[in-house]
Amino acid sequence: MVQLKVNGVAKQFEGDPEMPLLWYLRDLLELTGTKFGCGQGLCGACTVHVNGVPTRSCLTSLQSAAGKTVLTIEGLSANGTHPLQQAWKQFAVPQCGYCQSGQIMQAAALLKEKPKPSDRDIDEAMQGNICRCGTYQRIRQAIKQAAGVKA
Amino acid sequence: MSTENIQVVSRRGFLGTIFSAGAFVLGAQLLPSEAQAATLAADTAWHPGIWLGLEPDGTLIILAHRSEMGTGIRTVLPMVLADELEADWKRVKIEQAIGDTKYGSQNTDGSCSIRDFIVTIREAGASARLMLERAAAEKWKVPASECKAANHQIVHKSGKKLGYGELATLAALQPVPKKEELRLKSPSEFRYIGKGVPSTDLDDIVVGKGTFGMDARVPGMVYASIERSPVYGGKLKGFDDKAALAVKGVQQTVVIDGFKPPHNFQALGGVAVIADNTWSAMQGRKKLKVDWDLGEHASFDSEAYKKSLFETARQPQKQVRNIGDVDAAFAKATKVHEADYYVPMLAHAPMEPPAAIAEVKNGKATIWTATQNPQAVQETVAAALGIQKEDVICHVTLLGGGFGRKSKPDYVAEAAILAQKLNKPVKVVWSREEDIKFDFYHAVAAMHMKAGTDVKGRPTAWLQRSVFPTIGSTFDASARYGQEFEMGMGWVDLPYDIPNHRAENGPAQNHVRQGWMRAVANIYHAFAIHSFIDELAASAGRDRVEYLLDVIGTPRHLDLEAQGVKYWNNGKPIADYPLDTGRLRHVIEVAAEKSGWAKKKPVKGRALGIAAHRSFLAYVCAVVEVEVDDKGQVKIPRVDIAIDAGQIIDPDRVKAQLEGAAVFGASIAMLGEITAVNGQIQQSNFNNYRVARINEAPYVTHVHLIPSNAIPVGVGEPGVPPIAPAICNAIFAATGKRVRDLPIRKTKLV
Ligand code: FES
Ligand code: FES
Numbered sequence: 091m092v093q094l095k096v097n098g099v100a101k102q103f104e105g106d107p108e109m110p111l112l113w114y115l116r117d118l119l120e121l122t123g124t125k126f127g128c129g130q131g132l133c134g135a136c137t138v139h140v141n142g143v144p145t146r147s148c149l150t151s152l153q154s155a156a157g158k159t160v161l162t163i164e165g166l167s168a169n170g171t172h173p174l175q176q177a178w179k180q181f182a183v184p185q186c187g188y189c190q191s192g193q194i195m196q197a198a199a200l201l202k203e204k205p206k207p208s209d210r211d212i213d214e215a216m217q218g219n220i221c222r223c224g225t226y227q228r229i230r231q232a233i234k235q236a237a238g239v240k241a
Numbered sequence: 242m243s244t245e246n247i248q249v250v251s252r253r254g255f256l257g258t259i260f261s262a263g264a265f266v267l268g269a270q271l272l273p274s275e276a277q278a279a280t281l282a283a284d285t286a287w288h289p290g291i292w293l294g295l296e297p298d299g300t301l302i303i304l305a306h307r308s309e310m311g312t313g314i315r316t317v318l319p320m321v322l323a324d325e326l327e328a329d330w331k332r333v334k335i336e337q338a339i340g341d342t343k344y345g346s347q348n349t350d351g352s353c354s355i356r357d358f359i360v361t362i363r364e365a366g367a368s369a370r371l372m373l374e375r376a377a378a379e380k381w382k383v384p385a386s387e388c389k390a391a392n393h394q395i396v397h398k399s400g401k402k403l404g405y406g407e408l409a410t411l412a413a414l415q416p417v418p419k420k421e422e423l424r425l426k427s428p429s430e431f432r433y434i435g436k437g438v439p440s441t442d443l444d445d446i447v448v449g450k451g452t453f454g455m456d457a458r459v460p461g462m463v464y465a466s467i468e469r470s471p472v473y474g475g476k477l478k479g480f481d482d483k484a485a486l487a488v489k490g491v492q493q494t495v496v497i498d499g500f501k502p503p504h505n506f507q508a509l510g511g512v513a514v515i516a517d518n519t520w521s522a523m524q525g526r527k528k529l530k531v532d533w534d535l536g537e538h539a540s541f542d543s544e545a546y547k548k549s550l551f552e553t554a555r556q557p558q559k560q561v562r563n564i565g566d567v568d569a570a571f572a573k574a575t576k577v578h579e580a581d582y583y584v585p586m587l588a589h590a591p592m593e594p595p596a597a598i599a600e601v602k603n604g605k606a607t608i609w610t611a612t613q614n615p616q617a618v619q620e621t622v623a624a625a626l627g628i629q630k631e632d633v634i635c636h637v638t639l640l641g642g643g644f645g646r647k648s649k650p651d652y653v654a655e656a657a658i659l660a661q662k663l664n665k666p667v668k669v670v671w672s673r674e675e676d677i678k679f680d681f682y683h684a685v686a687a688m689h690m691k692a693g694t695d696v697k698g699r700p701t702a703w704l705q706r707s708v709f710p711t712i713g714s715t716f717d718a719s720a721r722y723g724q725e726f727e728m729g730m731g732w733v734d735l736p737y738d739i740p741n742h743r744a745e746n747g748p749a750q751n752h753v754r755q756g757w758m759r760a761v762a763n764i765y766h767a768f769a770i771h772s773f774i775d776e777l778a779a780s781a782g783r784d785r786v787e788y789l790l791d792v793i794g795t796p797r798h799l800d801l802e803a804q805g806v807k808y809w810n811n812g813k814p815i816a817d818y819p820l821d822t823g824r825l826r827h828v829i830e831v832a833a834e835k836s837g838w839a840k841k842k843p844v845k846g847r848a849l850g851i852a853a854h855r856s857f858l859a860y861v862c863a864v865v866e867v868e869v870d871d872k873g874q875v876k877i878p879r880v881d882i883a884i885d886a887g888q889i890i891d892p893d894r895v896k897a898q899l900e901g902a903a904v905f906g907a908s909i910a911m912l913g914e915i916t917a918v919n920g921q922i923q924q925s926n927f928n929n930y931r932v933a934r935i936n937e938a939p940y941v942t943h944v945h946l947i948p949s950n951a952i953p954v955g956v957g958e959p960g961v962p963p964i965a966p967a968i969c970n971a972i973f974a975a976t977g978k979r980v981r982d983l984p985i986r987k988t989k990l991v
Contacts, residue, residue, distance in 0.1 A: 105489070105490070106489045106490070106521075109518075109520050109521075110520060113518055113519050113520035116456075116519070117464070117518040117519055117520070118518065120458070121449075122449070122452070122453075122455075122456035123448070123449015123450065124449070125453075125455070125592075125593070125641070126455060126519075126594070126670075127592055127593070127594075127673065128673040128926050128927050129523075129672055129673060129926075130673070130926050130927075130928070132673075132926055132927040132928055133592070133673075133927055135592060162449065163448060163449030164448065164449050164450075166448075167448075169448070170444060170447050170448040175447040175448065178447045179439065179443055179444070179447060182439060182440065182443065182893055182894075182897065184311075184440070184442075184443060184446045184447070185311030185312070185313075185897055185898075185901055186309075186310050186311030186591075186592065186593070186639070186640060186641050186642045186643075187311070187442060187446035187451050187453075187639065187641070188453060188591075188592040188593045188641025188642060189592050189641075190446055190447065191449045194447065212935070213935055213936040214936075216935045217934045217935050217936045218934075219934075219935070220592065220927060220932060220934060221592070221904075221935075222590060222591055222592040222642050222644075222905075222932060223311045223592070223642060223901045223904075224900060224901035224902070224903065224904025224905055224933070224938060225897070225900070225901065226904060226933075226934075226935040226938045227900055227938075227939070227940070227941050227942060228897075228900070229935065230935070
């Protein structure tokens with residue numbers, strides 16, 4: 091049995107400990123804000139925080155998440171009030187929206203580590219997150235807005 | 242209740258689940274174009290695409306009958322209606338329509354939602370507004386001319402007011418106004434049109450609550466992952482599922498029969514592994530041992546195919562446009578230029594891989610899926626199950642990107658077939674590998690170009706020849722030549738003023754499923770034409786902007802019909818949407834000015850490139866700035882796009898579409914390529930089918946909207962075609978290297 095905390099709630103999982111966290115969140119906990127985009131750590135759509143570290147849930151087995159704290163987009167803030175979520179709305183970042191949970195979770199981790207990121211910091215932190223709709227320039231703007239750095 | 246296309250509707254049938262009793266419900270039908278009229282004549286049922294319902298509490302419910310894949314259409318069309326109705330956007334509730342012919346066409350494709358529905362939707366809004374004014378007049382016993390709609394209220398000139406909700410019941414009893422009675426708002430009265438509102442899904446998306454096809458669930462459903470033939474058209478010989486069944490959570494395996502040509506949107510066929518959750522299903526599938534008869538396409542090799550396409554492209558082929566005498570003019574030219582261009586196969590790769598849920602009960606199917614075309618879902622599922630399409634209910638979720646992939650519902654057919662066989666709801670989930678390996682690919686294309694120029698370097702003769710496997714092969718297995726719509730995408734409509742001109746198209750057989758992808762045939766046609774004109778300008782030593790304007794010639798309306806050319810003009814009358822070289826010139830001038838073209842002279846490793854293209858009835862010019870470092874790495878610090886798409890409904894969403902198009906175009910130019918060996922697609926995921934990431938995409942795209950009162954047209958696609966040639970033209974200016982073979986990463990630039 092695997093025990094872990096998801097968005098502050100204690101959870102127990104009896105199934106195959108090899109199951110990736112992604113499918114546990116989506117299929118079993120019905121937390122579908124975390125998206126499936128590639129299953130291989132190549133797109134970032136499935137990004138969550140595990141013990142505060144941005145993590146590709148598609149490559150994280152439940153076993154390796156045992157005893158850890160998982161934060162998903164649903165738990166990032168009460169009612170979408172995180173500065174990044176607000177900036178995302180202000181700049182109307184999403185097009186289809188499918189990649190955006192992962193983008194926001196990745197950016198939230200970036201701002202925790204580097205509250206005033208440079209363009210290069212943003213490139214480095216965000217290049218694992220694909221947006222096929224091509225919203226990158228607004229993602230950059232919104233991160234800078236939330237961080238209070240000049241565009 | 243009306244003589245025209247707008248009617249008051251009693252709340253019955255499906256409407257009862259959406260609107261309450263006492264609501265004022267109005268439906269408006271898109272008037273068929275003349276071309277459609279003949280086929281529709283037999284079908285006398287009234288099919289309104291637009292539905293609005295005003296509830297007694299003042300809530301305005303608007304049905305969104307188009308699919309939302311990121312363009313904002315699910316918000317923007319209702320916004321237009323609300324504006325014309327003088328409604329308060331805060332009181333609007335948007336409901337997503339299911340698939341049903343009663344909505345008219347719901348195929349969210351071809352950049353057509355705005356252009357096809359804008360008139361009807363405004364008339365519907367104006368009708369409801371006038372009926373509310375008349376209802377108030379009746380209640381107050383005053384002339385209707387003294388009553389005016391203002392922000393969800395009718396106001397009498399005396400100052401007294403009634404809310405829309407209070408008038409709903411009475412308004413429903415008013416006769417529907419005749420068209421002549423309607424007064425559409427003037428632009429100065431617009432509340433939302435031309436300004437825009439936030440997407441109705443924005444709040445949900447930033448908290449992870451929007452429901453995409455991949456997120457849908459129904460009670461009791463099982464999950465399916467499907468193993469398909471690695472070669473198009475391969476047949477199942479046998480399989481061993483012992484190891485698959487041993488995977489924890491796997492319940493059983495089910496065979497899906499192969500398709501019968503033409504493949505259309507049928508399920509490809511294969512072996513499905515059914516499990517308790519997505520992961521178990523995928524794990525089980527990996528453990529299947531399947532034996533295939535790979536069939537006739539097993540020898541398909543994309544390198545050899547490329548050679549054969551070029552062999553065809555170098556021989557005379559079917560003429561699709563011919564003016565003057567090209568061969569005589571070549572003989573007299575000062576200089577003759579020739580070049581070959583190539584664009585490989587591409588995959589759509591929307592961020593959300595295909596997924597669908599189906600439930601089949603008592604001969605009726607219910608579907609939940611991300612689809613651009615719910616009526617195609619109805620038809621495809623009905624054909625797969627042997628039921629009537631009216632017995633297929635298709636619920637449309639949000640789409641995690643579409644780009645044309647999700648107008649082809651083969652994945653929904655798979656879910657339906659499995660649900661029927663298992664007699665329980667089934668969710669089919671495609672992995673990224675399946676998405677890349679079993680796409681309806683954007684066609685590979687080979688183009689041969691030849692021009693003769695005079696002493697000033699201006700072309701006096703121009704020959705263009707394209708060869709590509711047609712999308713027509715999806716519907717007719719014997720189709721070999723480009724269809725009229727493919728030829729009409731930037732090929733027969735070359736807008737240059739060249740007295741001797743010939744366009745040709747040669748045959749090619751498909752070895753994979755071909756499909757339309759964002760901007761479709763415009764992608765390769767634009768690449769060849771706008772690269773070649775840049776080569777001619779370079780050879781003449783002339784400024785590209787000056788040269789382009791010279792070759793396009795005076796502002797005029799091109800009359801292709803007079804030249805004997807069959808030209809579809811996106812299915813729209815050429816009289817209403819002329820091919821106007823004046824508008825094309827103007828976007829070039831604006832893009833040049835805004836990008837600082839005249840001041841930014843090329844230096845080694847840094848330069849601008851330009852390309853201008855009309856597609857989907859919109860005029861777009863892109864100026865791209867590139868930096869090429871000493872290792873040959875390309876960066877795109879800036880893109881300027883000028884677009885004339887007629888009247889602009891929501892400027893921010895238009896800009897977003899063009900910013901996205903610049904990234905999509907950059908992916909095509911720099912990175913994307915699908916290849917095949919032994920009939921099998923060589924790419925599998927984002928590591929080997931590359932799309933632009935944040936550090937590779939244009940750093941910033943400035944979009945310049947040309948103010949216009951012309952009929953609005955769509956903007957989802959026309960931004961894409963000029964990007965790749967503009968990038969390659971910039972690379973040439975910066976390095977002297979001409980890239981004629983995409984993607985650019987295959988060419989060593991230094
Ligand atoms: S789904 Fe995990 S990185 Fe793509
Ligand atoms: S918004 Fe569509 S993939 Fe990013």
